[in-house]
Every structure is written in C-alpha cells, then in structure tokens.
Ligand SMILES: NC(=O)C1=CN([C@@H]2O[C@H](COP(=O)(O)OP(=O)(O)OC[C@H]3O[C@@H](n4cnc5c(N)ncnc54)[C@H](OP(=O)(O)O)[C@@H]3O)[C@@H](O)[C@H]2O)C=CC1
C-alpha cells in the first residue's frame with residue numbers, strides 16, 4: 416500500500432502531482448521535501464493552481480522519515496542535489512519514480528538507490544507552466560509507467576494500485592524503453608526548438624517555418640540514434656507525438672522555454688548534450704542537434 420508520498424521538486428510537475436494526490440487522498444498524504452535553504456525560502460507559500468489558491472505540506476529533508484513513494488520532479492541540473500535531498504525519504508520498501516524528461520534520470524537514480532525500487536516513468540501530454548507561484552495548464556496529461564526488469568514488477572503493481580486509488584491518469588506500458596525514447600525524441604525536438612527560436616507550441620508547429628523544420632530534423636536524428644541503440648522508433652512515433660503537441664495550447668511553452676524566459680540554465684545537456692556524443696559513437700550525423708546545442712548555449716551565456 417502507498418500511504419505517504421514525498422515529492423522532490425516544487426515546480427510545474429511537482430505541483431501538478433501534489434495537487435492531484437492531496438485532492439484525492441488528503442493534504443497529509445503528500446509533502447514536498449527540500450533542503451533547509453529552500454524550506455526557509457518557500458515555507459508558507461500560497462500557490463495559485465489554475466486560478467485556485469493552494470498550500471502544500473513542506474518538510475525539511477533532515478527531518479523526514481521514509482515515504483512509501485518518492486516522486487523526483489527536478490530539472491536535470493538539480494538531479495545531483497535531489498539525490499542527497501531524498502536520502503532520508505528512501506527506506507526498505509520505498510518505490511521511486513522520476514517524471515523527469517530524457518533517458519538518463521532512471522539510470523542515475525537507480526545507481527544510487529537500486530534499480531529494483533525504480534519504476535520507469537514518462538510524463539506526457541501536459542502543457543504545465545509555472546512562473547513564480549502560479550501554475551497553469553489546459554492539459555493534465557498522463558503518466559506512462561512500466562518495468563524494464565522482472566524485479567520491478569511488484570513495485571509497478573503497487574504504483575498502479577495507488578494510481579487507481581487516487582485517480583491519477585496513467586497507462587501501463589509493455590515496452591517502456593520505447594516510450595522513454597519516443598518522449599525523448601519529442602523533447603529533443605520541441606523543447607530545444609522553442610528555446611532556441613524563443614517561441615511556443617504554435618510557433619514550433621507552423622508548417623514551412625525554419626523552427627518547424629529544425630524541430631522535425633532534430634526528432635529524425637533521434638529516430639536514427641534510437642535505431643542504432645536497438646530501439647525501434649519510426650515515423651509513426653514521430654506523427655503520434657506531433658499529434659499530441661497539436662492538442663496543447665498553442666500559446667503554451669515547454670519546460671525548457673520556461674527556463675529560457677526565466678533566464679535559468681536549461682536541460683540542453685539532457686537533450687542535444689546526450690544526443691551528440693552518443694551519435695558520434697555510432698557515426699550518425701546530427702546537424703540539427705548540433706545547431707540547437709550551440710544556439711542554446713549562446714543564449715545561456717548571454718544571461
Ligand atoms: N513542465 C512540464 O510540462 C513537463 C516537465 N517535464 C520534466 O519534468 C522535470 C521537472 O520539470 P518542471 O516541473 O517543469 O521543473 P521546474 O523548473 O518547474 O521545477 C523544478 C523544481 O525543482 C526544485 N529543486 C531543484 N533541486 C532541488 C532539490 N535538491 N531539492 C528540492 N527541490 C529542488 C526547484 O527549486 P528552485 O526553483 O528553488 O531551484 C524547482 O522548484 C524536468 O525534467 C522536465 O523536463 C516532463 C513533462 C512535462
């Protein structure tokens with residue numbers, strides 16, 4: 416049974432899931448766990464989630480006991496710190512899931528806390544944006560969850576039962592690696608393009624524009640790379656993800672562009688920064704990702 420959930424990362428996704436859990440199971444069943452500095456900074460903050468004022472339980476990481484479920488919802492640059500922050504939340508029976516984008520967070524968390532307690536997760540279909548204390552979204556999306564190995568099956572069943580109880584939108588994936596790579600392809604395309612071209616979903620989807628062509632080229636480079644890595648991504652996957660993008664608010668912007676607007680370091684190392692060296696090992700040319708990487712690094716250097 417999952418009774419107590421700790422969330423590391425009080426950003427767009429962390430708030431989305433805390434709100435869902437607190438509404439379904441009560442405010443005591445979920446808390447944001449953070450270092451003392453953040454705790455002192457954020458304690459008592461009133462958030463506005465789609466127009467409604469909300470407060471959430473917050474705890475300092477030194478004072479917590481193990482949770483049944485830990486949700487990791489930080490940006491890539493915050494992951495190393497989050498691994499330390501969550502130390503006291505992880506006990507013998509704790510399950511961990513990462514809603515982070517990319518194909519690396521599960522491996523990094525698993526190396527520290529054990530792969531058997533990790534449930535591979537892809538958060539998709541949402542257009543959540545957070546600026547200051549305001550969270551807005553028109554689509555809540557869903558969590559795609561699955562097991563890479565038999566040793567994860569028992570925890571996967573626990574998480575699925577919990578999601579049923581709290582009415583969390585989710586789908587059990589038979590091939591979670593395929594899903595992780597599919598979402599990675601989307602983010603390499605749309606997140607980086609919106610950041611580099613300073614645009615939104617509407618701008619990235621405008622057919623015939625340079626932004627749209629760059630986005631599609633970057634996604635196709637991920638298809639080639641995935642195939643070289645033994646993951647059978649195809650144009651059908653690309654079409655499926657572009658169709659999901661079309662359901663989002665055209666004025667909305669991906670998490671990476673939100674970093675750009677707020678002049679924060681982005682997750683480019685988790686996207687093109689991962690694609691480029693991996694492609695080099697396979698001898699696959701990735702000009703669109705190289706272009707996006709350079710452009711985004713220049714933008715970050717100008718802050
Ligand atoms: N936004 C979206 O719609 C989607 C996002 N994702 C992915 O989910 C992940 C999270 O994204 P998002 O929610 O947008 O990120 P945000 O930038 O909105 O939030 C990240 C939060 O993590 C906090 N944080 C960083 N380090 C720590 C730490 N050591 N302990 C506690 N809190 C910490 C930050 O605090 P502070 O600000 O104080 O540094 C911030 O509140 C990313 O990998 C993103 O790519 C996936 C699907 C959709």
Ligand SMILES: CC(C)(CO)C(=O)C(=O)O
Nearest residue numbers: 539540541542669670671
């Ligand atoms: C797909 C997208 C763009 C929105 O769900 C996302 O994953 C993000 O904002 O990081």
